[in-house]
Amino acid sequence: MKYTIPLAAALSAALWQLPAQAADLEVIHWWTSGGEQAAVSVLAREFDQLGADKWKDSAIAQGENARAVAYQRIFGGTPPGAAQFNTSRQFEELINAGLLQDLSSVADKEQWASFIRPPAIFGPCQKDGKVYCVPVNLHSEQWIWVNRKVYQQAGVTEPTTWQDFLESAPKIKAAGFIPLAQGGQPWQEFLLFRDMLLGMAGKDVWYQVWRDKNADVAGGSAVRKVFETMGELRQYTDQGMAGRNWNDTTNLVITGKAAAQVMGDWARGEFVLAGKQPGEDYDCIPGPSPEPYLTTNGDVFIFPKQKDPAVTQAQFKLASMLVDARVQTLFNNAKGSLPIRDDVDMSLADACIKKGLALLKRPDAIVQGYALFITPDTRGQIEDLLTEYWSTPDMTVDAAQQRFVEIIGDAD
Amino acid sequence: MSSSASQSGRAGAARKRWQWRPLLATTPMALTAIGIFVVCVVYSVVLAFTRTKRFPTFDFVGFDQFGRLWHTSRWLASVENLLIFGVLFIAICLLVGFLLAVLMDQKVRMESAFRTVFLYPYAMSFVVTGLVWQWMLEPSLGIQNEVRSWGWSSFSFAPLTDPDFAIYGVIIAAAWQSSGLIMALMLAGLRGIDSDIWKAARVDGIPTWQTYLFIVLPMMRPVVVTSVVLLGASVVKVYDLIVAQTGGGPGISTEVPAKFVIDYITERGNAGQGMAAATMMLLPILLLVGPWVYNEYVRRGARP
Numbered sequence: 001m002k003y004t005i006p007l008a009a010a011l012s013a014a015l016w017q018l019p020a021q022a023a024d025l026e027v028i029h030w031w032t033s034g035g036e037q038a039a040v041s042v043l044a045r046e047f048d049q050l051g052a053d054k055w056k057d058s059a060i061a062q063g064e065n066a067r068a069v070a071y072q073r074i075f076g077g078t079p080p081g082a083a084q085f086n087t088s089r090q091f092e093e094l095i096n097a098g099l100l101q102d103l104s105s106v107a108d109k110e111q112w113a114s115f116i117r118p119p120a121i122f123g124p125c126q127k128d129g130k131v132y133c134v135p136v137n138l139h140s141e142q143w144i145w146v147n148r149k150v151y152q153q154a155g156v157t158e159p160t161t162w163q164d165f166l167e168s169a170p171k172i173k174a175a176g177f178i179p180l181a182q183g184g185q186p187w188q189e190f191l192l193f194r195d196m197l198l199g200m201a202g203k204d205v206w207y208q209v210w211r212d213k214n215a216d217v218a219g220g221s222a223v224r225k226v227f228e229t230m231g232e233l234r235q236y237t238d239q240g241m242a243g244r245n246w247n248d249t250t251n252l253v254i255t256g257k258a259a260a261q262v263m264g265d266w267a268r269g270e271f272v273l274a275g276k277q278p279g280e281d282y283d284c285i286p287g288p289s290p291e292p293y294l295t296t297n298g299d300v301f302i303f304p305k306q307k308d309p310a311v312t313q314a315q316f317k318l319a320s321m322l323v324d325a326r327v328q329t330l331f332n333n334a335k336g337s338l339p340i341r342d343d344v345d346m347s348l349a350d351a352c353i354k355k356g357l358a359l360l361k362r363p364d365a366i367v368q369g370y371a372l373f374i375t376p377d378t379r380g381q382i383e384d385l386l387t388e389y390w391s392t393p394d395m396t397v398d399a400a401q402q403r404f405v406e407i408i409g410d411a412d
Numbered sequence: 413m414s415s416s417a418s419q420s421g422r423a424g425a426a427r428k429r430w431q432w433r434p435l436l437a438t439t440p441m442a443l444t445a446i447g448i449f450v451v452c453v454v455y456s457v458v459l460a461f462t463r464t465k466r467f468p469t470f471d472f473v474g475f476d477q478f479g480r481l482w483h484t485s486r487w488l489a490s491v492e493n494l495l496i497f498g499v500l501f502i503a504i505c506l507l508v509g510f511l512l513a514v515l516m517d518q519k520v521r522m523e524s525a526f527r528t529v530f531l532y533p534y535a536m537s538f539v540v541t542g543l544v545w546q547w548m549l550e551p552s553l554g555i556q557n558e559v560r561s562w563g564w565s566s567f568s569f570a571p572l573t574d575p576d577f578a579i580y581g582v583i584i585a586a587a588w589q590s591s592g593l594i595m596a597l598m599l600a601g602l603r604g605i606d607s608d609i610w611k612a613a614r615v616d617g618i619p620t621w622q623t624y625l626f627i628v629l630p631m632m633r634p635v636v637v638t639s640v641v642l643l644g645a646s647v648v649k650v651y652d653l654i655v656a657q658t659g660g661g662p663g664i665s666t667e668v669p670a671k672f673v674i675d676y677i678t679e680r681g682n683a684g685q686g687m688a689a690a691t692m693m694l695l696p697i698l699l700l701v702g703p704w705v706y707n708e709y710v711r712r713g714a715r716p
Contacts, residue, residue: 068678071466093466093681184662239551242573242662377465380680384486384664391575391663403485 088371509594542656
């Protein structure tokens with residue numbers, strides 16, 4: 001007992017005297033699937049080659065869990081060197097509380113604002129002229145993935161609008177396939193809803209709902225049509241939907257059990273892993289919607305403030321490396337996401353990535369992601385509503401839309 | 413504490429000198445209890461009346477958080493699920509546990525082997541239990557598929573895919589895990605019954621089942637109370653089982669209050685709302701424990 005205090009003092013003294021030259025930079029992220037691991041190991045390898053500092057990998061499965069750990073570590077006073085978040089409002093309170101490292105010295109010197117495109121993905125990183133995060137990629141959620149052979153066997157054409165989809169679905173079902181592969185997790189149900197909202201109601205309604213939080217639009221006929229169509233889609237899914245992961249759901253499309261899945265562009269990795277060819281075995285269709293859109297979701301890294309200056313130096317080094325053109329090339333080719341800058345060689349990219357890159361060149365096709373506008377709290381409420389609506393056929397469209405209007409009306 | 417205090421009152425001054433040792437020994441525990449239980453609980457309740465998001469702010473908003481909470485259908489579903497889960501889970505565990513204990517009490521061969529087998533599920537975490545039963549109840553892998561392969565092709569048993577029945581799938585898993593523990597407690601209780609009681613019952617010609625039900629069971633009241641308290645504690649805090657087995661789905665059909673609280677204070681970053689829910693979870697416990705504490709300490713202490 002009586003040795004405890006001197007021992008603790010000696011230990012803490014020893015901790016303070018840890019070497020100041022080389023630092024271990026712990027990075028929390030949720031890139032755990034096969035393709036994602038390949039991409040994150042590019043970052044780790046490139047960082048280790050920069051000098052004596054070492055990338056210390058803390059991979060935590062599932063975004064919610066990884067972000068929860070990052071928050072708790074930051075609040076608890078033992079922040080990680082860097083943590084992955086989405087291009088969104090997820091970390092705005094960390095910025096406001098002054099817990100994140102200001103990166104503007106690096107960002108200004110390297111003129112990030114001049115090459116990061118579209119500017120929307122840099123927005124959440126900036127506050128009062130300072131820079132608090134680094135966007136590393138762009139993901140669009142506005143895609144439907146179809147199995148070409150299933151559509152051929154059912155004798156219908158691939159959908160370009162939700163109306164097409166509803167017309168062809170009964171024939172696909174009659175031919176013995178699942179028309180829509182859907183995973184029964186709240187975030188996947190919300191993703192389907194967003195795809196339909198943008199695909200059916202267009203981008204004006206999209207911005208009015210998410211950015212302006214316009215309760216009249218949320219309660220209007222365009223949004224009502226989305227709820228109605230979502231209700232109709234229930235009959236075109238399968239019994240095994242409950243709690244199914246997105247990649248197991250993609251696998252239904254890959255193996256020809258299901259015709260189509262609505263999922264972000266990260267689904268491409270599963271098709272590639274299964275050795276499938278775009279345009280031959282499967283197709284990626286933006287939307288489906290009359291006008292093709294590309295939504296600006298993606299990943300960023302934040303850098304919590306540190307006590308040890310050596311770690312801070314390592315943070316600046318990593319921040320600068322993440323936007324480097326060569327690292328962007330290697331990383332995004334491995335991940336299948338779109339780079340955050342234009343001067344990146346994506347010639348190895350497959351047909352699906354090229355479709356995304358082409359859309360990225362058309363400013364009218366770029367739509368800012370919902371997460372830039374609503375808080376995780378609001379998102380959670382919408383997910384609760386949609387998952388209840390989706391799994392409760394008795395729930396009326398009116399009741400569901402009424403609650404949606406309340407949530408949007410109360411959102412901050 | 414109260415008994416030692418009354419003792420010290422009666423004891424002489426010579427014994428009083430030694431009282432600092434037990435006092436010293438209990439100080440860390442007392443500090444922990446006050447620091448963690450009282451201070452943190454009060455702090456949490458206070459936060460429930462504020463606009464707190466991720467960071468504590470003392471911007472008071474009255475009962476707004478509670479208003480929103482009781483207006484949230486997920487919370488209402490969570491409370492309903494907890495009631496269904498609590499009642500059925502405790503009832504099934506007591507019933508199965510008692511039956512197993514009675515069967516075990518018939519001087520079966522290899523009793524210790526059976527006891528180990530039945531107690532084994534309790535050694536598993538709720539996460540493992542949840543995953544095991546997720547697979548067992550998966551229509552294309554588990555029980556349904558197996559029975560169909562025996563030839564009963566219309567057999568249907570997939571509670572986790574149906575929002576109306578999913579909570580019962582969770583109850584099955586939880587009861588499977590905890591019944592063994594109740595069996596062990598009940599068996600110890602049965603063994604503690606004086607064998608003269610059995611002899612007397614036999615002399616009177618009372619059938620065995622009646623002896624168990626009307627004589628032995630009432631005598632085991634303390635064991636039953638212990639079992640209910642243990643099971644009740646695991647009902648209120650059930651979280652990991654849900655996360656592992658259903659994730660709260662399909663829809664919101666298996667959501668529980670603890671998951672609501674955790675989701676709101678972590679990922680959703682609305683600690684005020686989470687703390688309002690936590691306060692509501694605390695309330696019934698206070699209502700149950702309060703009268704008991706009063707009865708045990710205040711009233712009894714007041715007696716001469």
